[in-house]
Amino acid sequence: MNCIIFRIIIIILLKFVCNHIGNQKIKYCYFIFFILICIYPIENKVFKFNSSDKAFSYYYPTSKILKKYECNNYVYIVYEPQKNKLPEFMYLIKEDGTWKINNLITKGEVIPKIFDEICTMYIIKPKKSDSIGIAVYHDKDGSDGAISDSLSSNFDKFTTNLDEISDEDVDVVILKKKVDKDYTIYLNGNEYKPFANK
DSSP states (O other), X not given: OHHXXXXXXXXXXXXXXXXXXXXXXXXXXXXHHHHHHHHSOTHHHHOOBSSHHHHHHHHOTTOEEEEEEEETTEEEEEEESSTTSOOEEEEEEEETTEEEOOOTTTTTTEEEEEOSSSEEEEEEOOTTOSOEEEEEEEEOTTSOXXXXXXXXXXXXXXXXXXXXXXXXXXXXXXXXXXOOTTOOEEETTEEEOTTXXX
């Protein structure tokens, strides 16, 4: 990933400077800075990404975007990290006219919710936005993969062939209005309430 290479270059340069200075306090500062650059996306101070595609390509240069959902200054992205691997889900934010790289640890505040052996959801609720992105992962296991919700939303389905005998579906919905704890997703006759314990 470009972001990893960028950080390695900065760390090597800082290490080189600290070794020549030799001051113990500066070495402590180097350690603190090392932790900060592992957490904070300093690219946002150095580069300007004028499109979400460019920001994404910088972050995941070998991944393929399957679909983007734009909501004001946010974009939700479903992407394939590697061929025939399960699609993943993330978001990017636009601030001051440019797209920003997410925090490397939170990677877009994706919240996992494991309901049972059949259904796992990844939920993205960006700050300062009423929109919510939900990706529902489930093994087809002979079922038809029928999915709907209590708001009659339209789900996009992404099917991945994990091996010769198993397929897994990822269904994605972007909710553009506030939901309460009674919001329900119906999957193959089962009911799931992702915000019941909110």
